[in-house]
Amino acid sequence: MILQVKEVSIRFGGLQALSDVSFELSPGEIMGLIGPNGAGKTTLFNVINGVYPPTSGEVVFRDEKITGLPSYEVARRGLARAHQVVRPLNDLTVRENVMVGACFGRERHSRGAAAAVAEQALAQVGLRDRAEQMAGNLNVAQKKRLELARALAAHPYLLLLDEVLAGLNPSEITEMVETGRRIRDEGITILMIEHVMQAVMSVSDRIIVLDYGQLIAGGKPEEVASNPQVIEAYLGDPEMTAKLMAE
Amino acid sequence: MNAWRQPGFWFSFLLIFLGGLVVLVLRQDTLRENAFTILMFIGLASSLNILMGYTGYVNFGHIVFFGLGGYFGFFLVSEMGWPVYLAALGGGVLSAIIALIIGAAVLRLRGAYFALATIGVNEAARAFVSNFEPFGGSTGLFVNFSAYDRYGGAAHALWFTFILLWLVVLAVVVVSYLVKRSRFGLGLSAIREDEDTAMVMGVNAPRDKTKAFLISAFFPGLIGTLYFFKNGNVEPDDAFRFQMSLEILVMVMLGGKGLLLGPIIGTFAYERLRGYLIISPIFKNLHLALSGGILLLIVLFVPGGAVGWLRDRLPKLRRWLE
Ligand SMILES: Nc1ncnc2c1ncn2[C@@H]1O[C@H](COP(=O)(O)OP(=O)(O)OP(=O)(O)O)[C@@H](O)[C@H]1O
Ligand SMILES: [Mg+2]
Numbered sequence: 001m002i003l004q005v006k007e008v009s010i011r012f013g014g015l016q017a018l019s020d021v022s023f024e025l026s027p028g029e030i031m032g033l034i035g036p037n038g039a040g041k042t043t044l045f046n047v048i049n050g051v052y053p054p055t056s057g058e059v060v061f062r063d064e065k066i067t068g069l070p071s072y073e074v075a076r077r078g079l080a081r082a083h084q085v086v087r088p089l090n091d092l093t094v095r096e097n098v099m100v101g102a103c104f105g106r107e108r109h110s111r112g113a114a115a116a117v118a119e120q121a122l123a124q125v126g127l128r129d130r131a132e133q134m135a136g137n138l139n140v141a142q143k144k145r146l147e148l149a150r151a152l153a154a155h156p157y158l159l160l161l162d163e164v165l166a167g168l169n170p171s172e173i174t175e176m177v178e179t180g181r182r183i184r185d186e187g188i189t190i191l192m193i194e195h196v197m198q199a200v201m202s203v204s205d206r207i208i209v210l211d212y213g214q215l216i217a218g219g220k221p222e223e224v225a226s227n228p229q230v231i232e233a234y235l236g237d238p239e240m241t242a243k244l245m246a247e
Numbered sequence: 248m249n250a251w252r253q254p255g256f257w258f259s260f261l262l263i264f265l266g267g268l269v270v271l272v273l274r275q276d277t278l279r280e281n282a283f284t285i286l287m288f289i290g291l292a293s294s295l296n297i298l299m300g301y302t303g304y305v306n307f308g309h310i311v312f313f314g315l316g317g318y319f320g321f322f323l324v325s326e327m328g329w330p331v332y333l334a335a336l337g338g339g340v341l342s343a344i345i346a347l348i349i350g351a352a353v354l355r356l357r358g359a360y361f362a363l364a365t366i367g368v369n370e371a372a373r374a375f376v377s378n379f380e381p382f383g384g385s386t387g388l389f390v391n392f393s394a395y396d397r398y399g400g401a402a403h404a405l406w407f408t409f410i411l412l413w414l415v416v417l418a419v420v421v422v423s424y425l426v427k428r429s430r431f432g433l434g435l436s437a438i439r440e441d442e443d444t445a446m447v448m449g450v451n452a453p454r455d456k457t458k459a460f461l462i463s464a465f466f467p468g469l470i471g472t473l474y475f476f477k478n479g480n481v482e483p484d485d486a487f488r489f490q491m492s493l494e495i496l497v498m499v500m501l502g503g504k505g506l507l508l509g510p511i512i513g514t515f516a517y518e519r520l521r522g523y524l525i526i527s528p529i530f531k532n533l534h535l536a537l538s539g540g541i542l543l544l545i546v547l548f549v550p551g552g553a554v555g556w557l558r559d560r561l562p563k564l565r566r567w568l569e
Contacts, residue, residue, distance in 0.1 A: 049447060075449030083447075089440035100437045103430045104449030111430045150448060 001060075002027045002158055002189050008047055008057030017043045018213045020057070025158070030180070030190045032204035032221070034197070036233060039210040041193045042084055045160050048191075049081050050074040062157065078106035080156035082147035084163045084193070090136030097135045097146055098122055098153045105154020114153075121153035125179060140167050148176075152183065159183065161192040165199055177203055201225065209233065255569020256424045259507045263289065263420060267413035271406075279409050283477065285518055286409075290416040290470045292498040292510035293423050298463040299496070300505035301432060302456055303439030304354070307492050308365035311349075311372045312464040314486030316342030317471020318382050321481045324472070325390045326381075330397065331404075332411055335472040342468030343461045350460045354453070357442065366489070373487035387482030408477045415469050422462065424507055424569075435459055436505075490535050497538045500545045503552030507569045512554055517541075 050071040102114035194200035211233040320338025398404040437445035475481040502513025
C-alpha cells in the first residue's frame with residue numbers, strides 16, 4: 001500500500017469535518033474522491049499532506065507514519081498536491097514556480113537541474129510558452145495547469161489533485177484527463193477530488209465517496225454510481241444526481 | 248548558466264569596488280568619511296534586503312543587530328584588546344546568535360504582526376544595554392587610544408577601518424547575490440509569495456526564514472563594530488536609533504526590494520536627498536517625517552522601487568539590473 005488512512009477524524013470547533021475515515025491506496029492506482037460540497041474532501045487532503053494534524057487517527061505513507069508531520073516534511077517524502085483554489089507564487093515566473101516544486105519535492109534538485117525538470121513538467125501541461133511570464137498574470141485555466149506542473153515537477157510517488165478540472169471548458173477537460181492518464185502511466189499514484197462526474201468515472205480505477213465527513217461508499221466506478229446511498233447523498237443536488245444516473 | 252557571468256552582479260559589485268578604490272587613491276579625509284557613511288548604509292540596507300526583499304519579512308528592528316553586535320565588537324576592542332577585524336567578526340557572530348534567539352520568538356508571526364514585534368525588539372535592546380554595566384550603562388564605552396597604536400596611530404586606523412568596511416560591503420553584495428541565485432534563495436522567494444504554499448511544496452519555511460534572518464543579522468554586527476571603532480565611542484542612543492532602522496528600510500524600498508542593485512541605488516538616492524534637505528531649515532528637524540513620507544509614497548506608487556521601475560520599463564537592461 002502506498003497510502004493508508006486509518007480512522008482519521010478532525011474537528012473544527014463544533015464542526016466534525018471528518019469522522020473515522022479509513023481507506024487504502026495501492027501503487028499505480030487512480031482513485032477518485034467524490035462527495036457533495038462541504039463534505040470534507042479538501043479537508044481530507046489537508047490532513048493527508050500535513051496542513052492540519054488530525055484530531056485522531058493515523059496516516060501512513062509508504063509504510064511510514066506521517067501523521068502530524070509538517071507539510072514540507074510530507075512533501076519531501078514524495079507527496080505532491082494541486083490546490084482547488086489556485087495558489088500561484090505571483091511574483092515569480094511560471095518557470096520559477098515549477099522549479100520550486102523540483103527543488104523542494106522528492107528529488108530535491110539543485111537549481112540548475114530543476115530548470116530542466118521544470119521545462120519537462122511545463123511541456124507536459126502545455127505551459128511551455130508561458131515559462132517567462134509572471135505566474136500572477138496567467139488566466140485561471142493556466143493557473144490550474146501551473147498547479148499541476150508544480151506538483152509534477154516534484155516527481156512525487158503520490159499526487160493529490162483537488163478539482164483540477166473545475167473551471168475548464170470541455171476540450172481543456174479532455175486534455176487534462178489525457179494528461180492524468182499519462183502521469184499514471186509514468187507510475188505516479190493519483191488521488192483526485194472531482195466534481196466532473198463523467199471524467200472521474202472514466203479515469204478512476206476506484207472511487208470513494210465522502211458525505212458529511214463520513215466515507216459512505218467505495219469501489220469500482222459503476223458500483224459506486226449505482227449505490228443507493230451515494231445517490232441519496234447527491235439528492236440535494238439534482239443536477240449532480242442526474243449526471244451520476246446517466247453513467 | 249554560469250552564475251559568475253551575470254552582468255547584473257558585476258554591475259553592483261564593480262560600483263562598490265571602484266567607488267572604494269577611488270577613495271583610496273584620492274586619500275582625502277572628508278571623502279573617506281562620506282564614503283564610510285554611504286558604504287555603511289549600503290551594507291545595512293543590502294543585508295536587510297535578504298530578509299525583507301527576498302523573504303518578505305519587514306523588519307523595523309534591523310538596527311538592533313548593528314547596535315548589539317557593534318557594542319559587543321567595540322567591547323572586544325576596547326576592553327579585551329582584540330584586533331578590530333576579529334572583534335568585528337565577534338560582533339557579527341553575536342548578532343547572528345541574537346537573531347537566532349529573537350527569530351525563535353518573532354518569526355512565527357507574519358505580516359504586520361512581525362513588523363510590530365520588531366519595533367518592540369528595538370526598544371527592548373536599547374533599554375537592556377542602557378542598564379548593562381559591562382557595556383558602560385547609559386554612558387557607553389570609549390576606546391582606549393592605545394588601541395589605535397596597533398595600526399600605526401589614529402589616522403592610519405581610520406583608513407584601515409575604511410578598508411575593512413569596504414571589504415565587508417563587497418562581501419554583503421557577493422553573499423546577497425549567491426543567496427538570490429541559490430536553491431535556498433528560490434525557497435525564500437516562495438516563502439515571500441505564499442508561505443503556506445511554499446511549505447506544501449516542500450520548503451522548510453521555519454528553518455529557511457531563520458537562516459535568512461541570521462545572515463541578514465550577521466553583517467550589521469560587523470558594520471556596527473567598525474563604525475563605533477571609527478567614532479571612538481559607543482552609547483545607547485547612538486546604537487539603537489529607530490530612525491536609522493526606518494531609513495535603512497526606506498533605502499531598500501526606494502531602490503527596489505529583492506534586487507541586488509536596489510539597496511545600493513536606494514542608499515545613494517536617499518543620502519543625496521538627505522544632503523539637500525539637512526541644510527534646509529524647514530526639514531532639518533523633520534527627519535523622521537521625511538523618511539515616513541517617502542516610504543508612504545513608494546509603497547503607494549512605486550512598490551518596485553527605482554530599479555524595479557526601470558526593470559519593468561526597459562526589459563533590455565534587465566540583465567544589468569539584477
Ligand atoms: N480551517 C477550517 N476551519 C473551520 N472549518 C473548516 C476549515 N476547513 C474546512 N472547514 C469546514 O469543513 C467542512 C468541509 O470543508 P471542505 O473544504 O473539506 O469541503 P469539500 O468537500 O472540499 O467541499 P467543496 O466541494 O466545496 O470543495 C466545511 O463545512 C468547511 O467550512
Ligand atoms: Mg474542496
